[in-house]
Amino acid sequence: MSPLRCFLRTPEAVAGAILLAALIAMALSAALLFPGDPQAIAGPALLPPFQDWSLPLGTDRLGRDVLAELFHGARTSLAVGLAAAAAALAIGSVVGTLAGFAGGLVDEVLMRITDAFQTVPGFLLALAFVSVVGPSLGIVVIAIALGTWPGPARVARAEVLSIRERDYVAGARVIGMHPLAIAFREVLPNALPPVLAMSSVIVAAAILTEAALSFLGLGDPNRVTWGGMIAEGRAVLRTAPFLSIVPGIALVLTVLGVYLAGEGIVETTAVRRGLS
Amino acid sequence: MTRALTLLRRRLVGSIFVLLIVIVGTFLLLEAAPGDAVDAYMVSTGGDAGMIELLRHRWGLDQSELTRLANYLWALLHLDLGQSVTFSRPIRDVILERLPTTLLLMVSATALSFGLGSALGVYAGARPGSFRDRLLSIGSLALYAVPGFWLGLVLIVVFAVDLRWLPIGGIETLASDKTGLDRAADIATHLILPVSALGFIYLALYLRMMRAGMAEVWRQDFVLAARAKGLSRRRIVLAHVARNALLPLVTMLGLQSAQMLGGSVVIESVFSVPGLGRLAQEAVAARDTPLLLGIILTSAVLVIVINLLVDIAYAFLDPRVGAGEAGT
Numbered sequence: 001m002s003p004l005r006c007f008l009r010t011p012e013a014v015a016g017a018i019l020l021a022a023l024i025a026m027a028l029s030a031a032l033l034f035p036g037d038p039q040a041i042a043g044p045a046l047l048p049p050f051q052d053w054s055l056p057l058g059t060d061r062l063g064r065d066v067l068a069e070l071f072h073g074a075r076t077s078l079a080v081g082l083a084a085a086a087a088a089l090a091i092g093s094v095v096g097t098l099a100g101f102a103g104g105l106v107d108e109v110l111m112r113i114t115d116a117f118q119t120v121p122g123f124l125l126a127l128a129f130v131s132v133v134g135p136s137l138g139i140v141v142i143a144i145a146l147g148t149w150p151g152p153a154r155v156a157r158a159e160v161l162s163i164r165e166r167d168y169v170a171g172a173r174v175i176g177m178h179p180l181a182i183a184f185r186e187v188l189p190n191a192l193p194p195v196l197a198m199s200s201v202i203v204a205a206a207i208l209t210e211a212a213l214s215f216l217g218l219g220d221p222n223r224v225t226w227g228g229m230i231a232e233g234r235a236v237l238r239t240a241p242f243l244s245i246v247p248g249i250a251l252v253l254t255v256l257g258v259y260l261a262g263e264g265i266v267e268t269t270a271v272r273r274g275l276s
Numbered sequence: 277m278t279r280a281l282t283l284l285r286r287r288l289v290g291s292i293f294v295l296l297i298v299i300v301g302t303f304l305l306l307e308a309a310p311g312d313a314v315d316a317y318m319v320s321t322g323g324d325a326g327m328i329e330l331l332r333h334r335w336g337l338d339q340s341e342l343t344r345l346a347n348y349l350w351a352l353l354h355l356d357l358g359q360s361v362t363f364s365r366p367i368r369d370v371i372l373e374r375l376p377t378t379l380l381l382m383v384s385a386t387a388l389s390f391g392l393g394s395a396l397g398v399y400a401g402a403r404p405g406s407f408r409d410r411l412l413s414i415g416s417l418a419l420y421a422v423p424g425f426w427l428g429l430v431l432i433v434v435f436a437v438d439l440r441w442l443p444i445g446g447i448e449t450l451a452s453d454k455t456g457l458d459r460a461a462d463i464a465t466h467l468i469l470p471v472s473a474l475g476f477i478y479l480a481l482y483l484r485m486m487r488a489g490m491a492e493v494w495r496q497d498f499v500l501a502a503r504a505k506g507l508s509r510r511r512i513v514l515a516h517v518a519r520n521a522l523l524p525l526v527t528m529l530g531l532q533s534a535q536m537l538g539g540s541v542v543i544e545s546v547f548s549v550p551g552l553g554r555l556a557q558e559a560v561a562a563r564d565t566p567l568l569l570g571i572i573l574t575s576a577v578l579v580i581v582i583n584l585l586v587d588i589a590y591a592f593l594d595p596r597v598g599a600g601e602a603g604t
Contacts, residue, residue: 012414112290112293112294112297113297115290115294115297116294116295116297116298116301116576118531118534119294119295119298119534119576119579119580120298120301120534120572120575120576120579121534121535121537121538121541121572121575121579122534122535122538123535123538123539123541123542124537124538124541124556124571124572124575125572127541127556127557127560127568128305128560128565128568128569128572129305131560131563131565131568132305132308132309132310132565133308147538204421208423211423211425211426212423212424212425212542215423215425215542216541216542216545216557216560217561218560227423230425230429234429237429237432237433237437238437241429241433241437244426244429244433245429245430245433248422248423248429248430251421251423251426252418252421252422252423252426253421255420255421255423256417256418256421259417259420259421260417
């Protein structure tokens with residue numbers, strides 16, 4: 001069975017793929033469908049949804065178009081989630097490979113540093129980092145990655161420990177390859193599959209962390225974020241709860257889509273490896 | 277017993293190294309922050325350049341970085357976290373005042389998520405592949421995707437604004453002069469919503485772990501043996517399968533504590549609960565970096581202590597732990 005057909009056989013994976021595709025379409029079409037500044041005033045303040053069809057989801061406290069903000073928010077969520085997860089996976093697999101391959105003191109020091117990062121609550125670390133350095137999209141990405149890389153590092157290290165005893169690694173040593181070249185060109189690529197299997201969970205966690213940071217007012221102030229929209233709607237929670245509820249639903253669907261599609265991919269590849 | 281003690285000693289030594297790394301890390305962040313304690317002090321009191329020089333000298337801020345790190349460590353050894361500019365009080369006192377509230381919130385949320393999560397996990401895992409199993413599995417995944425702070429806001433809209441059943445925030449009714457049981461009941465009512473918002477997210481995690489663990493145990497030989505003995509299904513599920521699947525969840529309890537502390541920052545801010553998390557947010561808003569780093573250090577110590585306790589509990593629960601490590 002081809003991997004695609006195997007993937008399509010599980011209804012959960014298909015649902016996840018559809019959710020993700022819709023999100024990506026939203027993010028890509030944001031600038032086309034809603035050109036101009038989504039933070040500009042578009043109509044009367046606090047217009048309820050489904051009243052005026054030029055503003056389908058109504059407006060917020062300052063008269064901004066909620067639908068436009070939602071589309072532009074999808075871009076931020078997706079960009080930050082993917083970038084932070086990529087950074088965390090990259091740092092994690094490099095640290096894990098170095099620790100596992102070098103062993104001894106290097107391993108001990110790197111793993112204690114990993115412990116330290118796991119001991120400090122990731123969200124507090126991100127909060128402190130952003131508040132010290134200042135909020136911008138890049139800083140938020142680094143802040144989230146700082147709290148997320150230990151997980152992949154541990155998985156990579158465990159995998160490297162079993163790989164470094166294999167024959168082809170011994171072979172590479174015999175032909176006189178530099179140890180760093182062996183670590184990163186022979187061992188690391190082979191240790192990646194279980195690390196990459198974590199990526200859906202990490203992307204999902206990164207999206208949620210970004211939302212929580214911007215909810216507390218630590219997101220990039222020049223970008224629309226779903227967390228920021230929820231915080232903005234909180235001021236009128238009694239009279240216009242939809243302003244907080246709508247972006248939250250977008251968040252839930254996004255994270256759910258990432259989980260479901262991710263689980264589908266992992267299961268598909270696991271089935272394929274089991275068959276071969 | 278000696279085995280557990282050896283294990284504990286090794287963990288303690290490791291923890292001290294980890295704590296040292298955290299301290300150096302927070303010191304570096306403190307250095308990276310724009311401005312120092314004198315600048316912050318000057319903003320609140322005012323003063324001329326001579327005064328600034330004098331204070332920098334008196335507080336040891338004109339010395340080299342290494343000396344300052346040594347001073348910082350020396351102060352921490354005396355449990356001195358410095359002075360908070362925003363509160364004009366020692367940071368230690370401010371933190372100790374807020375800590376019990378956060379602990380109460382965390383312990384209640386952990387009890388909720390662990391208790392209900394593992395119970396539902398047993399319910400789902402008792403009949404793998406059944407309708408209720410699939411339903412709970414999808415439901416827990418959906419719950420896992422919900423941001424805690426948003427769940428908190430939805431709970432506020434439903435239960436505090438619309439139904440008016442529960443208070444909207446805070447930890448107790450202000451100026452109510454309640455004492456004893458009345459006060460405890462008052463605090464409990466205030467805690468229902470924040471504990472639900474914090475606990476329900478992790479409930480999904482324990483449910484899924486329990487279910488996955490039970491699926492593993494079902495395949496083991498002793499379950500077959502229990503069946504062959506003619507034990508009832510209920511007894512096999514509870515006494516054999518669930519019991520053995522519970523152990524990994526205990527480890528998760530320790531690993532999860534750091535995440536839950538992080539989660540309580542947002543939840544406390546949503547429900548205006550005056551705990552450590554809300555203090556962190558106040559520190560960010562006031563740009564009080566030393567206070568923020570004091571909170572991070574306290575959380576790290578808390579996480580280390582919780583994990584040590586979990587290790588001890590685990591050694592008692594599972595006789596196999598440390599059997600291989602004791603000789604080394």
